[in-house]
Amino acid sequence: MLQGRRVLLCVTGGVAAYKSAYLARRLVEAGATVRVEMTESALEFVGAQTFAAITGEHPFTALFAADLVSPHTELARWADLVIVAPATGATIGRVANGISEDLVSATIIATTVPVLLAPAMHTEMWEHPATERNLETLRGFGYHIIGPEIGALAGGDSGMGRVAEPEEIVVAAGDILGGEGKGQKVLVTAGGTREPVDPVRYLGNRSSGKMGHAIADAAIRRGYDVTLVTTADLPTHPAAKLIRVETAEEMLAAVAGVEPHVAIMAAAVADFRPKSAAESKIPRADGLPSIELTETPDILASVVQRHPRPFTVGFAAETGGVERAVEKARKKDVDLLVYNDVTEPGSGFGTDTNRVVLIDRSGDTEELPLLAKSEVAERLLDRVAAAIGEQG
Numbered sequence: 001m002l003q004g005r006r007v008l009l010c011v012t013g014g015v016a017a018y019k020s021a022y023l024a025r026r027l028v029e030a031g032a033t034v035r036v037e038m039t040e041s042a043l044e045f046v047g048a049q050t051f052a053a054i055t056g057e058h059p060f061t062a063l064f065a066a067d068l069v070s071p072h073t074e075l076a077r078w079a080d081l082v083i084v085a086p087a088t089g090a091t092i093g094r095v096a097n098g099i100s101e102d103l104v105s106a107t108i109i110a111t112t113v114p115v116l117l118a119p120a121m122h123t124e125m126w127e128h129p130a131t132e133r134n135l136e137t138l139r140g141f142g143y144h145i146i147g148p149e150i151g152a153l154a155g156g157d158s159g160m161g162r163v164a165e166p167e168e169i170v171v172a173a174g175d176i177l178g179g180e181g182k183g184q185k186v187l188v189t190a191g192g193t194r195e196p197v198d199p200v201r202y203l204g205n206r207s208s209g210k211m212g213h214a215i216a217d218a219a220i221r222r223g224y225d226v227t228l229v230t231t232a233d234l235p236t237h238p239a240a241k242l243i244r245v246e247t248a249e250e251m252l253a254a255v256a257g258v259e260p261h262v263a264i265m266a267a268a269v270a271d272f273r274p275k276s277a278a279e280s281k282i283p284r285a286d287g288l289p290s291i292e293l294t295e296t297p298d299i300l301a302s303v304v305q306r307h308p309r310p311f312t313v314g315f316a317a318e319t320g321g322v323e324r325a326v327e328k329a330r331k332k333d334v335d336l337l338v339y340n341d342v343t344e345p346g347s348g349f350g351t352d353t354n355r356v357v358l359i360d361r362s363g364d365t366e367e368l369p370l371l372a373k374s375e376v377a378e379r380l381l382d383r384v385a386a387a388i389g390e391q392g
């Protein structure tokens with residue numbers, strides 16, 4: 001969605017300019033290439049160096065004396081999207097009236113790409129008829145306006161006028177630019193389940209959840225509506241609907257509550273669990289306990305048996321050859337199986353890299369080289385998007 005897109009972030013002179021440093025960071029994290037313009041007043045609130053450190057490029061701060069010959073037109077053409085955050089009453093007024101006397105207003109007036117404005121000002125300024133009229137004009141130009149919201153304002157005041165939150169602006173930016181996942185729900189499961197033996201101990205596995213979380217992240221950036229059911233305590237994209245679980249039973253219940261178009265089942269679900277967990281810790285003094293095991297539910301099967309069934313991706317973390325995984329893909333009746341040999345160096349549990357083979361319904365295999373898990377996630381989503389496209 002924002003991956004690889006060029007976003008020009010224009011920062012104007014309100015206290016909320018400090019939030020735009022975080023906004024710039026979130027845009028970069030979402031995969032956008034970000035350039036920043038700042039008005040003279042914005043520089044009173046936050047330093048250009050902050051944005052330089054976040055985006056890797058010095059902000060443009062003047063129409064003249066910039067590195068570019070004609071910065072407003074060059075930047076206007078460079079961008080896929082212009083975001084103005086915060087947008088002051090002054091800048092809104094200039095643009096609404098075609099006054100291109102500084103870099104930011106000249107760029108906005110010179111651009112033909114979508115413009116997203118996040119106004120921020122004191123309630124009195126927001127409610128002034130001039131502001132209302134100017135915003136009406138900007139809406140008439142087809143500009144997108146986000147916020148403001150009610151909340152704490154500068155100088156200890158509160159009321160309508162607080163800038164929209166950076167996360168909301170990132171989501172709005174993604175919506176404007178669109179993405180292959182728009183309108184599609186994706187379910188991702190991640191991490192290894194933990195099956196309690198007693199209140200202290202559990203039967204678990206080495207899955208870290210990194211692969212599943214990387215997939216959820218990449219899917220969000222492509223515009224999918226993502227639900228992540230995970231056992232892992234890892235950073236999660238704020239736009240993902242997060243459901244934390246521990247056991248296979250809990251994961252099954254969480255999965256049952258989601259109706260996705262695509263299900264990517266990356267979790268390592270225990271095959272067996274203790275038939276019953278002891279209510280208190282089993283004392284060592286009692287000697288070696290024997291633990292009776294029983295089968296856990298087959299969560300993947302519960303998904304592929306649905307009518308209509310989602311496009312389903314299974315994962316096979318194996319120690320055998322790819323032939324076994326091809327057989328597994330057929331048996332499990334998945335649309336795509338991601339196979340990896342966890343004994344290979346740099347591959348599988350806990351690492352930041354993975355070497356996988358993608359196996360489709362006809363048993364055809366695509367071997368990927370050793371890649372960062374984030375890149376494996378991108379390649380996998382490319383395949384999913386292509387397969388869904390073919391299915392129509």
Ligand SMILES: Cc1cc2nc3c(=O)[nH]c(=O)nc-3n(C[C@H](O)[C@H](O)[C@H](O)COP(=O)(O)O)c2cc1C
Nearest residue numbers: 012013014015039041042088089090091120121122
């Ligand atoms: C402490 C302080 C806070 C301000 N906050 C805002 C604000 O939130 N919104 C706004 O429209 N103007 C605010 N202003 C006024 C603008 O800085 C002023 O109108 C300026 O000319 C805006 O210029 P620019 O749009 O080129 O950045 C503030 C001024 C000061 C001194």
